[in-house]
Amino acid sequence: MADLEDLYREIILDHYRSPRNRGELPCPPAHRAEGFNPLCGDEVIIYLETKDGKLTDLKTGGQGCSISQSSASLMSEAIKGKSVDEIKKIATAFKAMLGIESGNIEGIREESSQNGEGPEASEAVKLGDMEALKGVMKFPVRIKCAVLGWNTLLTELEELQNS
Amino acid sequence: MPLDVKKIKADFPIFCQEINGKPLTYLDSGATSQKPRQVIEAMNSFYETINANVHRGAHYLGERTTKAFEDAREKVKKFINANSPKEIIFTKNATEGLNLLAHSLGSTLKDGDAILLTHMEHHANIVPWQLLAERKNIELRWVSLDEEGKLNMEELEKLADGVKIIAVSAMSNVLGTINPVKEIAKLARNQDSLVVLDACQFVPHSPTDVKELDCDFLVFSGHKMCGPTGIGVLYGKQELLEKLPPFMGGGEMIINVTTEGFITNELPWKFEPGTPPIAEAIGLGAAIDYLDDIGMENIREHEISLTAYALRLLTEKHGDQIKIYGPSEPAERGGLISFKYGDIHAHDVSQVLDEHAISVRAGHHCAKPLMQELGIGATVRASTYIYNDETEIDQLSIALEEVRDFFKLNK
Numbered sequence: 001m002a003d004l005e006d007l008y009r010e011i012i013l014d015h016y017r018s019p020r021n022r023g024e025l026p027c028p029p030a031h032r033a034e035g036f037n038p039l040c041g042d043e044v045i046i047y048l049e050t051k052d053g054k055l056t057d058l059k060t061g062g063q064g065c066s067i068s069q070s071s072a073s074l075m076s077e078a079i080k081g082k083s084v085d086e087i088k089k090i091a092t093a094f095k096a097m098l099g100i101e102s103g104n105i106e107g108i109r110e111e112s113s114q115n116g117e118g119p120e121a122s123e124a125v126k127l128g129d130m131e132a133l134k135g136v137m138k139f140p141v142r143i144k145c146a147v148l149g150w151n152t153l154l155t156e157l158e159e160l161q162n163s
Numbered sequence: 164m165p166l167d168v169k170k171i172k173a174d175f176p177i178f179c180q181e182i183n184g185k186p187l188t189y190l191d192s193g194a195t196s197q198k199p200r201q202v203i204e205a206m207n208s209f210y211e212t213i214n215a216n217v218h219r220g221a222h223y224l225g226e227r228t229t230k231a232f233e234d235a236r237e238k239v240k241k242f243i244n245a246n247s248p249k250e251i252i253f254t255k256n257a258t259e260g261l262n263l264l265a266h267s268l269g270s271t272l273k274d275g276d277a278i279l280l281t282h283m284e285h286h287a288n289i290v291p292w293q294l295l296a297e298r299k300n301i302e303l304r305w306v307s308l309d310e311e312g313k314l315n316m317e318e319l320e321k322l323a324d325g326v327k328i329i330a331v332s333a334m335s336n337v338l339g340t341i342n343p344v345k346e347i348a349k350l351a352r353n354q355d356s357l358v359v360l361d362a363c364q365f366v367p368h369s370p371t372d373v374k375e376l377d378c379d380f381l382v383f384s385g386h387k388m389c390g391p392t393g394i395g396v397l398y399g400k401q402e403l404l405e406k407l408p409p410f411m412g413g414g415e416m417i418i419n420v421t422t423e424g425f426i427t428n429e430l431p432w433k434f435e436p437g438t439p440p441i442a443e444a445i446g447l448g449a450a451i452d453y454l455d456d457i458g459m460e461n462i463r464e465h466e467i468s469l470t471a472y473a474l475r476l477l478t479e480k481h482g483d484q485i486k487i488y489g490p491s492e493p494a495e496r497g498g499l500i501s502f503k504y505g506d507i508h509a510h511d512v513s514q515v516l517d518e519h520a521i522s523v524r525a526g527h528h529c530a531k532p533l534m535q536e537l538g539i540g541a542t543v544r545a546s547t548y549i550y551n552d553e554t555e556i557d558q559l560s561i562a563l564e565e566v567r568d569f570f571k572l573n574k
Contacts (some may be wrong), residue, residue: 008511063540067511
């Protein structure tokens with residue numbers, strides 16, 4: 001059960017049972033984005049407001065497993081008030097911690113490079129409580145749950161920048 | 164006659180292994196069944212001894228292969244008591260069968276025609292009709308469910324009025340509910356509607372007689388009934404299939420092709436363009452032999468008694484935490500149990516079960532409209548088959564106790 005203990009750290013279950021920044025924001029001025037995991041039906045909804053390249057407010061909603069929902073909750077705490085550039089750096093560091101590199105079709109590293117510690121590329125960014133999700137790396141199927149909130153956020157930020 | 168589960172299990176090579184030092188408890192046959200040695204060997208033997216294409220080469224191997232392929236069709240015909248092998252179309256899976264119908268049968272519908280579906284359908288029996296409704300102006304009507312997850316038959320009767328097609332699952336892949344198909348067919352007869360049965364979860368578990376069911380079309384997949392993936396069956400009444408236009412074009416489905424056009428082949432090949440899944444058809448034939456040896460009546464009885472045991476045990480041991488969906492009467496349901504456990508998400512439950520080498524399905528089971536009606540995002544589904552017995556239900560129950568303790572739920 002050691003791996004399970006690693007996957008379901010106390011902090012994850014806490015964020016699952018009491019998600020932070022839960023709710024909705026009026027749209028407009030806020031933007032609403034939703035992400036689905038078509039495999040299992042997990043769903044994350046994000047309301048966000050930006051001003052001068054900064055994320056001034058956000059709320060999250062949706063339903064799903066403890067990993068997808070706690071990850072969205074942890075994300076919301078980590079990014080509120082940050083600039084879009086900073087958020088992207090955190091996202092990259094978070095994904096790197098889970099062994100995800102861009103380019104790979106699944107966004108997941110091969111088995112051989114997956115054991116042990118995450119890559120060091122992103123040492124400069126402190127992930128704080130989000131490091132509790134590191135244990136997900138040993139459960140490849142669940143990595144998609146952990147990044148659902150992040151991918152939903154990044155897609156929306158990209159769209160906002162392009163519009 | 165009760166099944167000799169030990170003997171049956173020994174036929175399945177996959178159960179020879181241990182996972183993390185534990186024997187495999189496979190409770191996900193609703194997704195796909197395991198394969199007995201007899202099926203694997205039939206397919207290997209095909210490749211090793213007679214492999215050729217069908218209906219083409221006038222040589223020894225070609226003739227042997229064609230015969231083996233058409234023998235498999237004959238087995239399917241007998242298995243579901245169809246009138247003729249012309250009524251048995253080999254497809255890739257049940258989904259392809261439903262897409263074929265939505266396309267070919269759908270092309271015979273007129274603007275404004277209606278199709279009746281139910282809230283318990285698998286996406287495979289929803290989306291092809293929605294695609295049709297996008298192409299044509301077709302009205303889709305939806306029958307809701309009662310509290311036990313059974314169809315509201317009164318509502319069904321009302322909504323069925325004037326519909327051209329009633330497309331319904333014979334057994335729900337989430338609730339386990341076995342639908343009153345004969346009753347629905349009778350209703351359809353009185354008003355000239357056609358009945359399409361999604362029998363994916365039904366055919367592997369129960370004797371199936373298309374004449375007794377009185378359906379016009381029926382689809383199922385080979386891989387849920389001990390057969391390989393990549394093979395499915397569309398049954399259709401011959402006079403109806405004769406009238407339908409082909410679905411996909413290519414070799415095999417034609418008698419002649421000129422630059423001006425083509426003449427379609429006769430049934431069943433009219434609906435089988437290209438090289439078919441030959442080894443898979445032979446594998447399905449072997450699976451049918453295997454199931455026939457055990458006896459479909461016996462399989463059905465085994466599942467009713469196993470389901471009754473599971474419903475009783477899980478309620479007794481986990482009554483405070485577990486919410487089981489579907490009919491409470493075991494004889495009204497197939498061999499699967501969908502449930503929610505405390506406030507723990509289905510994924511998280513299945514993750515802990517996996518630590519015990521128990522395989523279950525967690526998620527929406529490709530039935531999102533149903534999940535919406537139930538007001539949940541996901542369930543855990545434990546589905547059984549001929550190789551499962553009560554000790555495995557015990558294992559499930561013990562592992563659920565661990566789920567309860569691990570996530571600190573109150574006893």
